[in-house]
Amino acid sequence: xxxxxxxxxxxxxxxxxxxxxxxxxxxxxxxxxxxxxxxxxxxxxxxxxxxxxxxxxxxxxxxxxxxxxxxxxxxxxxxxxxxxxxxxxxxxxxxxxxxxxxxxxxxxxxxxxxxxxxxxxxxxxxxxxxxxxxxxxxxxxxxxxxxxxxxxxxxxxxxxxxxxxxxxxxxxxxxxxxxxxxxxxxxxxxxxxxxxxxxxxxxxxxxxxxxxxxxxxxxxxxxxxxxx
Amino acid sequence: xxxxxxxxxxxxxxxxxxxxxxxxxxxxxxxxxxxxxxxxxxxxxxxxxxxxxxxxxxxxxxxxxxxxxxxxxx
Numbered sequence: 688x689x690x691x692x693x694x695x696x697x698x699x700x701x702x703x704x705x706x707x708x709x710x711x712x713x714x715x716x717x718x719x720x721x722x723x724x725x726x727x728x729x730x731x732x733x734x735x736x737x738x739x740x741x742x743x744x745x746x747x748x749x750x751x752x753x754x755x756x757x758x759x760x761x762x763x764x765x766x767x768x769x770x771x772x773x774x775x776x777x778x779x780x781x782x783x784x785x786x787x788x789x790x791x792x793x794x795x796x797x798x799x800x801x802x803x804x805x806x807x808x809x810x811x812x813x814x815x816x817x818x819x820x821x822x823x824x825x826x827x828x829x830x831x832x833x834x835x836x837x838x839x840x841x842x843x844x845x846x847x848x849x850x851x852x853x854x855x856x857x858x859x860x861x862x863x864x865x866x867x868x869x870x871x872x873x874x875x876x877x878x879x880x881x882x883x884x885x886x887x888x889x890x891x892x893x894x895x896x897x898x899x900x901x902x903x904x905x906x907x908x909x910x911x912x913x914x915x
Numbered sequence: 916x917x918x919x920x921x922x923x924x925x926x927x928x929x930x931x932x933x934x935x936x937x938x939x940x941x942x943x944x945x946x947x948x949x950x951x952x953x954x955x956x957x958x959x960x961x962x963x964x965x966x967x968x969x970x971x972x973x974x975x976x977x978x979x980x981x982x983x984x985x986x987x988x989x
Contacts, residue, residue: 721943726950733954772961776954783950787943887958894965901972908979912986 689897693890700886707880710873723787726780731859732874732881733777734802736888738840740770741809745837748830757903760826763833764816765895769888771809778802789853797846798854805843808836822906 707728717724744767751759781799786792793799812832819825847856858866859875874880 716940716943721940722947723943723950726947729951729954769961772958776957779957780950780954783946783953787946891962891965894969898965898968898972901969901976905972905975905979908976908983912979912983 689893693893696886696893697890700883700890703878703883703886704880706878707873707883714870714873720788723784726784728874728880729884730777730780730784732879732884733773733780735881736884737770737774737777738844739885740766740773740888740892741805741837741840744770744809744833748833751826751830752834755823757822757826760830761896761899761903763830764813765892765899767809767812767833768895769891771806771813772891773884773888774802774806774809778806794853796853797850798843798852801839801843801846805836805839808832808839812836 711725711728714725716722744763747759747763747766750756751763781802782792785794812829815832816825816829819828846852847854859871872879
């Protein structure tokens with residue numbers, strides 16, 4: 688049943704992506720930036736997906752600290768790892784976009800720096816987990832780190848509103864933005880790229896959850912083997 | 916007559932300008948391709964890592980179960 692659901696979700700995501708890539712390829716180039724501007728159709732959904740993963744990880748970590756149930760720790764680690772991959776994609780696409788438009792690969796402005804710090808925080812969350820052997824201690828410390836790392840997400844989101852940055856200001860759902868409605872729908876519409884990437888992240892998280900459960904089974908078998 | 920009529924614009928644009936604009940668009944398109952390839956490559960590498968981990972976990976579970984069964988028979 689679980690595998691069937693995985694295949695269905697992955698199939699829907701693939702169809703949505705194919706549809707959106709077809710639509711994006713047919714759009715005209717942006718007047719000032721040219722073709723490179725089309726990278727926004729992946730750059731922004733990658734970031735939003737990563738931040739959704741961070742939010743779920745934070746909620747799961749809080750629930751773990753309250754209920755001390757290892758299943759919440761499993762959810763937190765699975766979703767964090769997937770979010771890290773998506774945030775890496777966002778940072779890389781942003782850097783390539785910057786190289787064309789700004790002439791530089793990176794600028795140490797608040798948006799870019801806070802996004803990089805966010806990636807480093809979640810990477811350290813995973814490293815801390817590898818460093819601690821005892822499961823309960825590992826889950827507790829990791830939950831605290833996950834909540835701390837989540838604090839950076841609002842900073843990343845609000846940085847372009849609160850500070851003067853090299854990164855452009857908000858263009859979606861904002862009074863200052865001028866993103867055409869039909870282009871916005873390709874990202875945020877009911878069949879948009881955002882939904883496609885969220886579905887991919889969900890599939891990856893479900894696969895990762897299964898692996899964490901297998902890891903716990905291995906730990907139980909090891910304990911049994913030691914007991915002999 | 917409008918200052919930016921197509922005829923006047925065509926007279927103002929030299930073949931060098933067209934070549935430069937063509938190169939700029941090509942450059943833009945190449946970087947768009949690099950960006951999208953790298954973004955998907957990151958996710959593909961992560962999926963491959965997950966596949967590798969899945970295989971390792973299955974192998975480990977099978978070997979542990981086999982070891983436990985062997986011990987029980989003894």
